[in-house]
Amino acid sequence: MTKSFAGVRALRGVDLDVRPAEVHCILGQNGAGKSTLIKTLAGVHRPDAGEIRWDGAIVDIPDPDAGLALGIATMYQELDVVDGLTVAENIFLGHELSRGGFTRRGEAARRTRELLRRLGHGSLSPHAEVGQLSAANKQIVAMARALSHEVKLIIMDEPSAVLDSHEVQNLFGVVRELTAAGIAVVYITHRLEEIRQIGDRITVLKDGRTTATGLPVADTPTPDLIRLMTGRDVANVFPPSSPPAADAPVVLDVRDLSLRDVFEDVSFQVRAGEVVGLAGLVGSGRSEILETVYGARRATSGTVTVADRPLRRGSVVDAVAAGVGLSPEERKSQGLVLDEPIAMNVTLPSMSRFSRGGFLDFRGERAAAREQIEALELRPADPDRPARTLSGGNQQKILLARWLVHGTRVLLLDEPTRGVDVGARAEIYALIRRLAAEGNAVVVVSSEIEEVIGLADTVLVVAEGRILSTLPSSEIDEHGVLDLVMKGTAA
Amino acid sequence: MSEQTTAGADTPLTSTDAPPTTSTVTVEDAPLWRRILSGSVGRNMGLVLALLVLVIVGAASAPDTFLGLSNIMVILRQASIVGVISIGMTLVIIAGGIDLSVGSVLGLASVVGALAAVQDLADQTHWIVMVIVALAVGVFAGFLNGIVIAYGNVVAFMATLAMLVGARGFAEILANRRTLQVGGQREFITFMNLDILGVDMLIWIFLVVSVLGWVLLNRTTFGRRTVAIGGNREAARLAGINVKRHVMYLYAISGLCAGIAGVMILGRTTAGASVNGQLLELDAIAAVVVGGTLLIGGRGTVTGTVFGVLIFATLTNVFVQNNMSSSVQAVAKGVIIVIAVLLQQRFARPAGRTS
Numbered sequence: 001m002t003k004s005f006a007g008v009r010a011l012r013g014v015d016l017d018v019r020p021a022e023v024h025c026i027l028g029q030n031g032a033g034k035s036t037l038i039k040t041l042a043g044v045h046r047p048d049a050g051e052i053r054w055d056g057a058i059v060d061i062p063d064p065d066a067g068l069a070l071g072i073a074t075m076y077q078e079l080d081v082v083d084g085l086t087v088a089e090n091i092f093l094g095h096e097l098s099r100g101g102f103t104r105r106g107e108a109a110r111r112t113r114e115l116l117r118r119l120g121h122g123s124l125s126p127h128a129e130v131g132q133l134s135a136a137n138k139q140i141v142a143m144a145r146a147l148s149h150e151v152k153l154i155i156m157d158e159p160s161a162v163l164d165s166h167e168v169q170n171l172f173g174v175v176r177e178l179t180a181a182g183i184a185v186v187y188i189t190h191r192l193e194e195i196r197q198i199g200d201r202i203t204v205l206k207d208g209r210t211t212a213t214g215l216p217v218a219d220t221p222t223p224d225l226i227r228l229m230t231g232r233d234v235a236n237v238f239p240p241s242s243p244p245a246a247d248a249p250v251v252l253d254v255r256d257l258s259l260r261d262v263f264e265d266v267s268f269q270v271r272a273g274e275v276v277g278l279a280g281l282v283g284s285g286r287s288e289i290l291e292t293v294y295g296a297r298r299a300t301s302g303t304v305t306v307a308d309r310p311l312r313r314g315s316v317v318d319a320v321a322a323g324v325g326l327s328p329e330e331r332k333s334q335g336l337v338l339d340e341p342i343a344m345n346v347t348l349p350s351m352s353r354f355s356r357g358g359f360l361d362f363r364g365e366r367a368a369a370r371e372q373i374e375a376l377e378l379r380p381a382d383p384d385r386p387a388r389t390l391s392g393g394n395q396q397k398i399l400l401a402r403w404l405v406h407g408t409r410v411l412l413l414d415e416p417t418r419g420v421d422v423g424a425r426a427e428i429y430a431l432i433r434r435l436a437a438e439g440n441a442v443v444v445v446s447s448e449i450e451e452v453i454g455l456a457d458t459v460l461v462v463a464e465g466r467i468l469s470t471l472p473s474s475e476i477d478e479h480g481v482l483d484l485v486m487k488g489t490a491a
Numbered sequence: 492m493s494e495q496t497t498a499g500a501d502t503p504l505t506s507t508d509a510p511p512t513t514s515t516v517t518v519e520d521a522p523l524w525r526r527i528l529s530g531s532v533g534r535n536m537g538l539v540l541a542l543l544v545l546v547i548v549g550a551a552s553a554p555d556t557f558l559g560l561s562n563i564m565v566i567l568r569q570a571s572i573v574g575v576i577s578i579g580m581t582l583v584i585i586a587g588g589i590d591l592s593v594g595s596v597l598g599l600a601s602v603v604g605a606l607a608a609v610q611d612l613a614d615q616t617h618w619i620v621m622v623i624v625a626l627a628v629g630v631f632a633g634f635l636n637g638i639v640i641a642y643g644n645v646v647a648f649m650a651t652l653a654m655l656v657g658a659r660g661f662a663e664i665l666a667n668r669r670t671l672q673v674g675g676q677r678e679f680i681t682f683m684n685l686d687i688l689g690v691d692m693l694i695w696i697f698l699v700v701s702v703l704g705w706v707l708l709n710r711t712t713f714g715r716r717t718v719a720i721g722g723n724r725e726a727a728r729l730a731g732i733n734v735k736r737h738v739m740y741l742y743a744i745s746g747l748c749a750g751i752a753g754v755m756i757l758g759r760t761t762a763g764a765s766v767n768g769q770l771l772e773l774d775a776i777a778a779v780v781v782g783g784t785l786l787i788g789g790r791g792t793v794t795g796t797v798f799g800v801l802i803f804a805t806l807t808n809v810f811v812q813n814n815m816s817s818s819v820q821a822v823a824k825g826v827i828i829v830i831a832v833l834l835q836q837r838f839a840r841p842a843g844r845t846s
């Protein structure tokens with residue numbers, strides 16, 4: 001069983017070969033192309049170049065059904081189960097057992113029980129409503145669904161992301177049974193310790209390429225894996241940091257901020273001109289902390305103070321009025337009105353300034369937008385262009401321009417370079433530095449640890465909703481952060 | 492072109508599934524005919540054509556009467572009441588909402604207004620009191636809708652459906668199933684039937700409300716926020732816009748429009764009745780959607796809505812002129828809605844997709 005590709009858009013040369021009855025782990029940071037790779041294997045995307053071989057023969061997988069027909073089943077990260085249906089209905093969704101148009105509920109229930117028993121979860125009722133199940137049990141349902149087809153390969157996209165450690169062990173038990181039955185498993189994760197436990201071989205992805213393929217787990221030391229995952233050659237693009245003067249005033253003061261079940265007792269301070277970075281894995285609570293500081297989520301306790309002014313809990317309006325700006329994690333769904341022009345997106349928070357008596361001053365607005373387009377070298381340089389038609393990097397510039405026009409004291413930047421190509425990244429890094437130099441207190445969240453360290457003056461390491469450490473960026477490196485996170489998570 | 496940076500701007504419609512790479516063909520790159528089509532004329536081209544076809548059919552089938560000035564006034568008068576409601580509905584739908592209650596609120600406003608007019612005191616008070624009372628009823632009902640939707644997080648469809656049922660019932664209780672004559676308010680009736688420059692008061696009201704609606708949507712921060720909320724509610728919220736308050740105001744505006752329409756009915760029929768305005772919400776929604784406003788929000792025009800209203804009013808008139816039953820008319824309406832929406836989608840294709 002061999003698969004190799006080259007050059008899907010988000011993937012630029014990926015080689016992967018999976019053998020029967022092995023657990024093949026795919027390791028990579030966010031944005032490395034893991035999800036794109038599995039979607040290509042499942043038939044959601046088609047490769048632009050390269051080939052996929054299945055049992056020695058070149059195959060074309062035009063759609064997910066074709067993937068299933070070959071024997072490739074996929075369990076996506078966002079569990080695609082239907083909450084309103086029962087366990088049995090979910091498992092046979094799309095290939096219901098029927099006779100003359102009537103579903104065979106009894107037969108479906110019987111085969112569901114069989115599948116669940118095989119997965120070691122015979123106690124789960126086929127008639128339970130999936131919406132009532134825990135995340136772990138939903139995953140079992142998704143797995144049973146995969147097994148209800150004649151599969152030879154199951155792809156699992158970060159199956160442990162939603163599980164606690166006990167449930168992860170159960171999952172591993174199931175995975176071992178699958179391989180014992182001759183089924184190959186492609187296991188995607190960014191947790192190194194899981195690979196040690198379950199993996200046979202590893203393929204490492206970075207920036208859409210394989211940096212190593214088919215490494216035997218047992219013979220590969222962890223530092224090598226971290227290097228393969230991270231060793232990026234963009235280190236020199238970070239502009240020199242200029243730490244704020246020791247007597248710079250504290251602009252943002254977050255005290256004992258908590259959001260129930262997400263993070264607890266988060267406290268930190270950011271001075272004028274300082275860039276603070278939050279480093280941590282997906283699910284650590286990084287983005288939620290930022291959104292809560294901004295008021296987009298209502299804190300259960302704690303205070304946020306901006307330049308001695310306490311912010312009203314859960315009020316974005318109040319935060320913006322106090323001079324706080326957020327560039328959200330999901331640029332398209334949270335940041336931009338995509339069908340509207342650049343100019344409108346730039347002036348969205350400050351449109352009352354571009355109006356007289358409620359009537360919009362189009363000339364003033366466009367002039368302000370043009371000024372930012374020039375200053376940030378936004379391309380295309382046309383304020384009337386809908387935001388949708390711009391590249392990721394230029395869309396990000398719109399969001400930064402928005403707060404430049406509005407004028408802020410505190411800037412919260414969530415994943416400012418996600419989906420931005422390397423060239424534009426350097427520009428955005430420089431812009432963030434400039435914003436800090438102009439006296440802003442800047443907080444940056446990124447899943448790329450190197451970026452956090454490269455940009456920030458101070459790094460906060462976050463894991464499981466707690467701040468583990470606060471260090472000057474000069475005293476910590478990527479390995480150090482990963483080390484802290486792994487230890488913190490294991491504890 | 493500076494006025495076109497706002498709602499439903501001169502940018503090509505881009506469907507949400509179109510990847511950015513395919514929509515990079517800009518208006519400027521496109522040939523002249525495509526620029527015209529995607530400009531303000533083009534966006535309403537389907538509507539203009541539909542109206543034209545109806546006019547031709549009308550003129551051909553009833554050559555003696557259809558194109559007469561008096562018949563055109565009949566059509567416009569017919570359009571005016573549902574038209575006023577449709578303007579408020581346009582704003583609500585652009586923001587991603589829906590208001591099913593407008594017909595009932597119109598009925599309630601007409602009943603309460605009429606009650607105010609037939610009180611003993613009414614002889615001594617100016618008729619404007621009755622008008623203000625009716626408008627206040629509309630605004631109040633709208634605020635109630637808005638509060639339940641924005642702050643109670645109830646789906647707009649359900650909240651306004653509840654108001655549709657409740658307001659109608661309340662109007663029945665108040666009216667006690669009677670028809671309340673306001674014929675005694677001579678000055679009011681005279682005013683509402685004034686003829687200025689050969690045009691009815693009702694038509695003037697429709698015109699004024701349409702212009703105000705257009706200005707509100709295209710020239711003010713309020714309109715801009717409405718489009719932003721409909722286009723991406725979360726982005727609007729995270730940009731510091733008070734989305735909940737804004738949504739509440741939008742339903743109040745829709746309620747105000749229903750109140751205005753209630754006053755118009757009072758003036759036209761000289762009677763407040765709880766049955767006034769039944770099913771008008773559906774006519775209004777149909778007119779708005781046929782006018783090119785997206786039901787999912789984010790895009791729409793007042794001009795399109797006015798066209799939508801005129802198309803339906805003309806259709807009705809053509810049928811009346813030819814003595815055809817209202818049942819046949821209803822079937823034709825249904826067909827027109829489907830065809831118009833299909834045509835809209837065709838015309839709304841972004842330039843980049845076809846080239």
